[in-house]
Amino acid sequence: GVGYAAYPDNLIEKFVEQSWEKGVDVFRIFDSLNWMENVAPCIEMVRNRTKGLAEAALCYTGDIMDPDRTKYTLDYYVRLAKDLENAGAHILAIKDMSGLLKPYAAKELIGALKDAVNIPIHLHTHDTSSLQPATYLMAIEAGVDVVDCALGALSGLTSQPNFNAVVEMMRFHERENPYDIKSLNQFSDYWETVREYYFPFESGLKASAADVFQHEIPGGQYSNLKPQAIALGLGDKFEEIKDMYASVNQMFGDIVKVTPSSKVVGDMAQFMVANNLTPEDVYAKGQNISFPESVQQFFMGELGQPEGGFPADLQRIILKDKKPSLERAGKSIPPIDFDKELAAFKEQFGEDLGLTDFLSYKFYPKVFEEGLQFWREYGDVSVVPTPIFLYGMKMGEDTTIEIAKGKTLLIRLLSIGPVDEHGKRTVFFKLNGQTRNVEVLDRSIKVEHKENKKIDKGNGKQIGAPLQGMLSKLLVKADEPVKKNQPLFVIEAMKMETVITAPFEGAVKHVELPSGTLVNTNDLVLELN
Known part of the structure; x- marks a missing residue:
């Protein structure tokens, strides 16, 4: 829930309560794998702890019109929609995060769902390919109740379809809404000026891209993926990363890709490109590869269970000696002691902070600490x-x-x-x-940069950084004995943590770099004997 990991049930419950008290009245609830075991408790929390609306979402992937794609069929989505309604949803949402729902598929899907459930249907999509206004038209014709749009200047590409254009599209239609198009255009003009200030932070996508139907990268992730690739030193390999994203998705069994499952696929794709690995390499050499932490957590079952289960061979390779869980993670995570932990939080960060700050910290500890430090130093x-x-x-x-x-x-x-x-x-x-x-x-002034020592690729005892980032944690010291697959150190880069483990049993001969060091791919971190 909320962040990129599993949390105790009572923490999610407290978040829902506080969100309601602070003004949230519609709670969009989804699971990144469409696993009802994760969704149902959250619907119950919203119904029992608030007077808000529980908008439960099914996440769309694949293509229901493609006879060769038999995993996510129309029957699959109808069954899921019924399960969500039976679990207590007030509204059914369709989260099409990659913009894969094509017009005729939308007509079939919405028509079938309107026949199957008795609650309003809300369609959300991203317009990466520029096809989605047509999808909205067909969905409206089929009876969809709500569609998500963005003001003209903020629409299209990895954002939502153009609100202004949809209003014009529906002019004189029997389902027309009387929006003032002149007013919308004025709002759009204002935000167009504002958007220019933020141009350096955009996704880099300058035109619609129909290749989204091949790689299936969600719109929200696409805008982050390129900056992340640059931070990892892979900026010139972005096209290769997109291709690898599609390959990894197939390796994982063709999963639903929504935060955080989409992040897992992206982490693995970038990891493989950074280390020049093919899918065949992963199967052949995987027992001696330290995979990103998010990938290990995914195959442990910490995010839930994908439709059809995990690919067994790959799961064994990723987890090595670890045993995966089949239960919902929230069941086994100890509950939060709010009185005790809130008191400790205030003692550490300041008595002026409150419960909502504590909740932010529990969901995003690093982001919260960095944000608070910035706030303390510079103010509002x-x-x-x-x-x-x-x-x-x-x-x-x-x-x-x-x-x-x-x-x-x-x-x-x-x-x-x-x-x-x-x-x-x-x-x-x-x-x-x-x-x-x-x-x-003056941060623009160049300072003298010392190059770190590189590993000798022919020496298997030298353990290096598998990708560019920060050596955030050293978990061993010189002369310390280590077992095979024991964690040695952690590399962190743009929300991705990779735990590097020992390829064999031995001892730490020498530690080359201290924690906190910025490293490039193949920088020597330590040596074993």
């Missing part, structure tokens, strides 16, 4: 105008920043001094008419 930077926050001020430029109601700062940038021997510059500015200065580290 949301009051800073977007272009200044992202790109800085020009010399002589004035700006106003309202830091509280009735309290406004007038700032003018005067000058920026030269770089000193520590890489810092003195910045002079006026604050409400008074001249001030501050020392700022």
